Amino acid sequence: MEMKKVGVLSLVLVLLMGILAACSGKSSSGETSGDSTEDHVTLTWYLIGTPQKDVDDVMKEVNKYTKEKINTSIDLKLLDWGEYNDRMQVITTSGEEYDIAFTSSWANNYALNARRGAFVGLNDLMDEYGKDMKKLIDPAFLEGAKIDGELYAVPTNKEVGQQAVLSFNNELVKKHGLDISKVNSIEDLEPLLAVIKEKEKNVTPIATFDAYLPFDSILQEELPFAFRLDGNTDEVVNKYEEDITMETLKTMHEYYKKGYIQKDAATSTDSWPLETANWFVRKEIYQPYAEDIWSRSAGYEIVTRELHEPYIFNNSVTGSMQAISATSKHPERAMMFLNLLNSDEYLRNLLDKGIEGVHYDENEDGTIKDLPARVENYNMPSFAIGNQLILKLYEDDPADKWEAFEKFNESAKASPALGFYFDSNPVRTEIAAISNVTSEFSPALLKGAVDPEEYLPAFNKKLDEAGMQKVLDEIQKQYDEWKKEQ
Amino acid sequence: MHLLLGTFAFLCIFPFLYVIIISLSNEQSLAENGYQLIPEQWSFEAYRYLWEMKAQVVRAYGVTILVTVLGTFISVTVIALYAYAISRKQFIFRKQFTFIAFFTMLFSGGMVPFYIVMTQFLDLKNSMWALILPMAVNAFYIIIMRTFFLRSVPEAILESARIDGAGEWRIFLTIVLPLSVPGIATIALFNTLAYWNDWFNALLFIDDPNLIPLQSLLMRIENNMDFIKQNAMLSNQNSSILESIPQDSARMAMVVIATLPIALSYPFFQKYFIKGLTIGGVKD
Numbered sequence: 219m220e221m222k223k224v225g226v227l228s229l230v231l232v233l234l235m236g237i238l239a240a241c242s243g244k245s246s247s248g249e250t251s252g253d254s255t256e257d258h259v260t261l262t263w264y265l266i267g268t269p270q271k272d273v274d275d276v277m278k279e280v281n282k283y284t285k286e287k288i289n290t291s292i293d294l295k296l297l298d299w300g301e302y303n304d305r306m307q308v309i310t311t312s313g314e315e316y317d318i319a320f321t322s323s324w325a326n327n328y329a330l331n332a333r334r335g336a337f338v339g340l341n342d343l344m345d346e347y348g349k350d351m352k353k354l355i356d357p358a359f360l361e362g363a364k365i366d367g368e369l370y371a372v373p374t375n376k377e378v379g380q381q382a383v384l385s386f387n388n389e390l391v392k393k394h395g396l397d398i399s400k401v402n403s404i405e406d407l408e409p410l411l412a413v414i415k416e417k418e419k420n421v422t423p424i425a426t427f428d429a430y431l432p433f434d435s436i437l438q439e440e441l442p443f444a445f446r447l448d449g450n451t452d453e454v455v456n457k458y459e460e461d462i463t464m465e466t467l468k469t470m471h472e473y474y475k476k477g478y479i480q481k482d483a484a485t486s487t488d489s490w491p492l493e494t495a496n497w498f499v500r501k502e503i504y505q506p507y508a509e510d511i512w513s514r515s516a517g518y519e520i521v522t523r524e525l526h527e528p529y530i531f532n533n534s535v536t537g538s539m540q541a542i543s544a545t546s547k548h549p550e551r552a553m554m555f556l557n558l559l560n561s562d563e564y565l566r567n568l569l570d571k572g573i574e575g576v577h578y579d580e581n582e583d584g585t586i587k588d589l590p591a592r593v594e595n596y597n598m599p600s601f602a603i604g605n606q607l608i609l610k611l612y613e614d615d616p617a618d619k620w621e622a623f624e625k626f627n628e629s630a631k632a633s634p635a636l637g638f639y640f641d642s643n644p645v646r647t648e649i650a651a652i653s654n655v656t657s658e659f660s661p662a663l664l665k666g667a668v669d670p671e672e673y674l675p676a677f678n679k680k681l682d683e684a685g686m687q688k689v690l691d692e693i694q695k696q697y698d699e700w701k702k703e704q
Numbered sequence: 705m706h707l708l709l710g711t712f713a714f715l716c717i718f719p720f721l722y723v724i725i726i727s728l729s730n731e732q733s734l735a736e737n738g739y740q741l742i743p744e745q746w747s748f749e750a751y752r753y754l755w756e757m758k759a760q761v762v763r764a765y766g767v768t769i770l771v772t773v774l775g776t777f778i779s780v781t782v783i784a785l786y787a788y789a790i791s792r793k794q795f796i797f798r799k800q801f802t803f804i805a806f807f808t809m810l811f812s813g814g815m816v817p818f819y820i821v822m823t824q825f826l827d828l829k830n831s832m833w834a835l836i837l838p839m840a841v842n843a844f845y846i847i848i849m850r851t852f853f854l855r856s857v858p859e860a861i862l863e864s865a866r867i868d869g870a871g872e873w874r875i876f877l878t879i880v881l882p883l884s885v886p887g888i889a890t891i892a893l894f895n896t897l898a899y900w901n902d903w904f905n906a907l908l909f910i911d912d913p914n915l916i917p918l919q920s921l922l923m924r925i926e927n928n929m930d931f932i933k934q935n936a937m938l939s940n941q942n943s944s945i946l947e948s949i950p951q952d953s954a955r956m957a958m959v960v961i962a963t964l965p966i967a968l969s970y971p972f973f974q975k976y977f978i979k980g981l982t983i984g985g986v987k988d
Contacts, residue, residue, distance in 0.1 A: 268928070269911070269913045298924050298928055299931045299932060300926070300928040301907055301927055303931075304907070305907070308816060308819050308908065309819075312816050312819045312820045312824070313820070325931075
């Protein structure tokens with residue numbers, strides 16, 4: 219009986235294998251052609267963004283051009299925002315063959331994948347085939363994105379610094395004659411909020427935001443491990459134990475008690491759409507002329523005040539990148555394409571804005587305006603594709619927009635931990651526990667919904683129990699080693 | 705008792721009514737007042753929005769209906785045949801085949817092997833079959849159906865059919881099937897629901913916007929919304945990203961159109977459902 223069972227089982231297994239093998243007779247792609255472009259190659263490119271109707275038409279044009287230039291066709295696959303992360307994770311772990319993928323600090327995690335060996339190291343490829351783009355991309359990007367000296371993805375050239383600003387609904391500012399020129403921190407908001415609270419019944423003074431804290435966070439923003447931006451910047455700390463955190467959160471809670479912040483702030487996931495003018499102040503991440511963009515999409519004027527000078531963080535240099543997959547059969551060709559994408563104005567604009575005459579019209583002075591087809595059928599995530607500073611300007615863009623970006627980048631200050639990528643493997647369990655504790659406490663604390671004098675100590679106690687010190691020690695150890703090599 | 709049941713029924717229906725109300729609310733008043741039972745302003749804006757993207761919605765509807773009908777038919781066929789075979793004592797390997805089905809309920813390969821088999825061996829990426837085949841065989845339903853066949857199809861009837869000279873197919877089609885309508889209908893309903901509600905397979909295997917089913921479209925919109933909210937920096941980079949995603953009322957309107965047809969089809973199954981489930985649920 220036993221034997222019979224085993225026999226039948228193995229028979230079924232053999233049959234199954236046969237079926238699988240029969241179906242897997244996939245066409246194998248052409249041989250690697252070294253560095254020449256003799257053979258025609260098709261590259262698969264995964265990009266984040268909502269699939270667009272006109273993508274096929276545009277890609278036809280793109281392929282015409284890339285075929286002529288580097289004898290390459292591109293098979294672009296757009297994966298929607300919400301699913302990009304999960305999909306890329308499965309694709310990477312399953313060892314699927316693809317050539318280029320979008321990667322960043324917030325989706326398809328760059329540092330994690332690079333460490334895991336999912337991406338090809340690009341230093342040599344870049345020197346050989348990426349010369350044109352290397353000249354154009356801000357060196358801070360190329361340096362800051364290196365992990366242990368090796369670059370694993372081509373960063374998008376855009377604003378390199380990160381700057382949190384408070385933005386104000388200017389209608390209300392003007393209406394009540396408020397002076398925002400003296401607002402440099404969350405504390406300075408008090409008198410203005412009081413006026414709004416008293417005189418505008420239908421306005422929530424603060425559009426719920428997390429308090430700004432002056433730290434460079436390791437891993438995610440909410441997690442406690444961070445480097446200070448002032449003072450002793452070489453020591454990793456639990457930012458929830460710092461005095462400045464207590465001060466800031468107290469102010470936030472004060473505002474909450476006074477009714478400046480909505481009651482459900484801690485749990486609400488409501489967005490505060492700009493088009494609805496039911497808010498007075500909010501926190502945003504800035505880039506040059508962002509207030510113009512915001513004002514345009516809001517339909518009323520928005521003005522900003524900066525909370526700090528722009529800093530270059532790991533998260534900002536790895537905000538948008540293209541990596542070459544370790545499973546790629548044609549890494550050289552992929553690099554040639556990325557080089558073209560980041561340095562060739564025609565190709566870059568074609569991918570971003572679509573086809574001239576169909577998706578946009580060009581004015582005599584070289585600026586462009588969108589046609590309805592672009593708004594409806596070809597709305598690409600500009601910042602995710604590549605070098606932004608060679609894009610054509612819209613007719614209502616300021617003429618010096620890209621110069622302003624360059625100036626902004628020059629003014630940005632490097633964070634002490636720029637270029638330090640923590641390998642979290644040795645303390646994975648502790649980080650998981652800490653991250654649980656954090657997601658329990660941090661939303662309510664950072665949004666001002668609970669009293670920090672009561673909850674911060676409780677939070678920190680739980681963090682300690684979850685193994686905080688062990689993680690801090692590990693980070694410090696790795697940081698010191700990294701620092702020595704700089 | 706009536707009052708109690710009535711209250712309970714109302715509690716079940718209420719969330720859905722609420723969704724309908726929100727879908728009919730004015731977006732502006734939603735942003736200002738949050739969800740309200742009686743909105744300040746009614747509006748058909750959300751449905752107008754869906755009407756504008758009707759090409760996509762209609763296509764998604766088409767995919768869902770096709771997958772549901774075809775999938776239900778295929779899976780009911782496979783399950784009934786499999787279950788019938790292992791329910792008959794004359795079939796020598798019935799223990800082994802029961803075990804093979806049962807085994808998959810205890811152990812599964814996991815997501816990555818599943819993905820590898822589907823994309824690299826079967827090459828089903830971006831194919832309608834990727835939505836149908838993974839759910840075609842369900843071990844649990846096989847077990848239920850087997851029990852059902854054992855209980856409701858007496859061996860004596862089959863015996864007499866055999867004496868009259870009927871072959872296996874003929875017995876199955878003209879005697880076993882008509883006797884098992886409640887069981888089959890129950891399994892069919894389960895499968896219909898499963899196919900109608902499935903979004904996960906589409907998430908894994910479908911990039912082609914022409915092949916996205918309704919639930920997956922809904923899921924995508926929801927996920928995008930969450931994702932963009934969590935990554936606030938994104939909305940600043942490209943304000944158009946947020947604009948391209950429907951707001952609250954439109955999302956609720958999508959829930960309504962995605963749920964209504966299947967909710968309405970339920971009464972037609974119901975008379976089989978009660979009988980089928982009780983019989984099929986008893987294990988010998």
